[in-house]
Amino acid sequence: MSGFEVRNAAGALTVNSDYKSPLLASSAAASTDTVGDFDLNIPGFGNLNQLGYVLDDNLYSPGQLAWFRLNVNGWGVPGARYFLPGSVFIAKTKIDLAVESGYLDVFNAQGTLIWSAKSAAKMPRVLGFITIP
Structure with a gap:
């Protein structure tokens, strides 16, 4: 499904059907x-x-x-x-690594699998930020 987005509690975009995570x-x-x-x-x-x-x-x-x-x-x-x-x-x-299909699959407009709950464990996530003075 194209146009799909998920945001975290802070409002940051975490899943976007137009962007494939490394x-x-x-x-x-x-x-x-x-x-x-x-x-x-x-x-x-x-x-x-x-x-x-x-x-x-x-x-x-x-x-x-x-x-x-x-x-x-x-x-x-x-x-x-x-x-x-x-x-x-x-x-x-x-x-360029393949996303594994599992459940909660997200596809881009071309029908390419770009995110799945199964592959999410292999995708880096920003958990927080630090400020260096």
Whole structure:
């Protein structure tokens, strides 16, 4: 059914028949190497020499979106692929993965399955926001 929308309690759009959400392709704790490449203290965070380089040649592949979740007291420089070792979990999502039909299927105007309750568990959701002063 085209034109279908679902909004959460805050009014944010969560399901839209005109938009296909990316699906989880893989997730794992990040492996890091080469700790100590840089020696620069950043007040309020720590010294860059504590950070390790993420060993994943496919982290920023075309057609893929990499998400990261820091553990408590974890920090890093995501664009440069440097994180405190053992402090980050990385999930990769792709838009070209097939949605599994199950129940509550949602189709776009062309009749393509773009959302189902069965595949919703593999779709990232924003649960909240943080403000960084």
